[in-house]
Amino acid sequence: MSIKRVCVFCGSSSGTNGTFTEETRALGKRLTEHNIELVYGGGSVGLMNVIANTVLTYGGKAHGVIPDHLMQWEVGHTNLTALHVTDSMHERKAMMAELSDAFIALPGGYGTLEELMEAITWLQLKIHKKPVILYNIDGYYDKLIDFIEHAKESGFIDGKNKTLLHSVDNLEDCMRCLGFN
Secondary structure (H helix, E strand, O other): OOOOEEEEEOOOOOOOOHHHHHHHHHHHHHHHHOOOEEEEOOEOOHHHHHHHHHHHHOOOOEEEEEEHHHHHOOOEOOOOOEEEEEOOHHHHHHHHHHHOOEEEEOOOOHHHHHHHHHHHHHHHOOOOOOOEEEEOHHHOOHHHHHHHHHHHHOOOOOHHHHOOEEEEOOHHHHHHHOOOO
């Protein structure tokens, strides 16, 4: 599969660890170096703003998908290659998936987790066949990775399905999961 667009799930906050912002910028730059377009939640805040602005700064294309109620809160990024405004969060996620060839989850909160879990569930159910990558920057997702292992040991995640989620802790491995060396 040729990766042309990657959907990045990430926080509407930048978090308390500067490494999150540094690695988000590095990912944005690397995506543009490989002519990979960004698809993301369309926000102008937090790590969402960082990834979009980095991609745009390096000459890449950034496609935002945001529900109308968040546009009304004035958190939508207005200088993107394309900004799609949807009626609901459900439509937002479906459009993000449709526009993308792969998914990467960076640090974030409830929304990021929900988007990640839906992408991995859709992969498990064969709704799509796109790579889903958990970019575990500075150990941010260590406890989630432990929980997934616990769910496997408890019989709720089949062993073969555990491998559907690619957990990486550096940019090089993240890019390898996308098919770039």
